[in-house]
Amino acid sequence: MNAEMVMQELEELGKERTKKIYSSNGAQEPLFGVATGAMKPIFKKTKINQPLAEELYATGNYDAMYFAGIIADPNGMTEADYDRWMDGAYFYMLSDFVVAVTLAEADIAQQVADKWIASGEDLRMSAGWSCYCWLLGSRPDKEFSESKLAGMLELVSRTIHDAPERTRISMNNFLYTVGISFSPLHDLATETAKKVGPVEVGKDKPKSKFINAYDTIQKAVGKGQIGFKRRHVRC
Template sequence: MDFEQVMQELEALGKERLKKQYMSNGAHEPLFGVATGAMKPMAKKIKIDQSLAEQLYATGNYDAMYFAGIIADPKAMTEADFERWIQGAYFYMLSDYVVAVTLAETDIAQQVADQWIASGEELKMSAGWSCYCWLLGSRPDTQFDESKLADMLELVTKTIHESPERTKSAMNNFIYTVAVSYLPLHDKAVETAKAVGPVEMKRDHKKSSILNASENIQKAVDKQQLGFKRKYVRC
């Protein structure tokens, strides 16, 4: 399938209800409102095609950008490519679920994520913390530096309440993911969650969300999910 065919297919798969839902979460035109599951047959046909992924991502169309993440070849992407992608990611569903997910399948994931976390820019920081969540939830514990992750938990304790809104959400998710998926620091993550307490995340035109890592960790413990690792990061 070429670029034109993919765009036509995405348009045909669009649903007005989903379009409204995505827009309520921060997406803006152009977009069609395609369910992620509806993209799978097309993804199976194409498999991996980095040049097509680049064409689709450059459209600024949310559905095309999301599909780009599914067919991208992360190992072919450089730091500069990811920098370009994060600059184009204008809301959290792109930064955290397309760019961060694609980055998590590379060997440069931690170094790029570290730079983004230190950037001071809301969606870059959010993508950086999210990337660590995808990494911790899929890679063996031995691939991580325990003292580095412990320092990151300290950073969350000190800065989460003053951080930008989407960054708060990703940091909160980081505490939870360390507790559940990185067993060497389970106890420290539980302590961090207690020290942080509930986190208020303000949202445009909606009431605030209250994030509570402690409650979610306890639910995972009750369901015996400690040590959870997913087989694939991308759908």
Template sequence: MDLQTVMQELEALGKERTKKMYISNGAHEPLFGVATGAMKPIAKKIKINQPLAEKLYATGNYDAMYFAGVIADPKAMTEADFERWIDGAYFFMLSDYVVAVTLAETDIAQDVADKWIASGEELKMSAGWSCYCWLLGNRPDSAFSESKISDMLDQVKNTIHDSPERTKYAMNNFIYTVGTSYVPQHDKAVEIAEAVGPVEVKKDSKKSTFLVASERIQKEVDKERIGFKRKYVRC
């Protein structure tokens, strides 16, 4: 399949209602409004195709950029490729659910995510913290330095309330993910969640949202799901 054919197939799957929902979350034109599940039949036909993924991502069309992440070959991507992708990720559904997810399937994931977290840029920071969430929820505990994760929890505790709005989401999710999926630091994550308390996230023209990691961790404790790992990062 070439770029033009894929774009035509995606356009045919677009729904106005889905498009409006994406726009309300921060997407902008061009986009078709394709539900992610509706992309699966095309993905099955194409499988993995990095050159095509690069062309799709470069279109700037939200649905094409999302689909690029579905068919990308993460292990064929360099740090420079990920920098290019994060620079093109103009809102959180791209930074956290396309770029961070794709990065989480590479050997360079932690190194790149560390740089993004330290960048001071809202969506890069968000992608960096989100990448760790995808990693912790998939890789064995032995793949991480316990002291490093402990230091990261301290960093969240000290900076989350003063961080950019979208970064707050990812940092709060990091506390929850450590508490749920990384057993060596479960107890500390619970402590940090309690210390941080509700995290207020302001939204344009909408009421603030309050995120409470401690309640989410407790739900997983009640379900006896501590230590939960996903089999795959990408669906």
């Protein structure tokens, strides 16, 4: 399949209701509104195809960009490639659920995520923290430095309440992901999450809300989910 054929199939799968949902979350035109599950039959035809992924991502069409993440070859992309994809990720559904997810399956994931976390740019920082969430939730504990993660928990504790909106959300996700999926630091993550307390999000909206990593960890404890790892990161 070439890019034109993929775009045609995506357009046929688009639903107005899904398009409105994506738009309400920040997606901009062009987009078709394709449910992610509906893309699987197209993937069976394309398989992993980095050149096609690059072509689709460059269209600026949200659905095509999302599908690009599904068919990308994570280890076929360099740090510069990931930075370029982040440049095109104009809202969190691209930064955290396309670029960060793809990066999480690459060998260079931690070094790129570390750079993004230190960037000072909201979506890049958010993607960096999100990448660690995907990594911790899928890779063996031995692949991580316990002292490094402990330092990251301390950084979250000091800065989360003053961080930009999307970064704040991803930091909160990191807190509970460490608590749930990285057993060696379960206790420290739980203590840190309790210290952080509720985190306010949506401050720019008429009514903000609070998210709480400590509560999420406790629910996982109750369900016996500590140590949870998923088999695959991408769809």
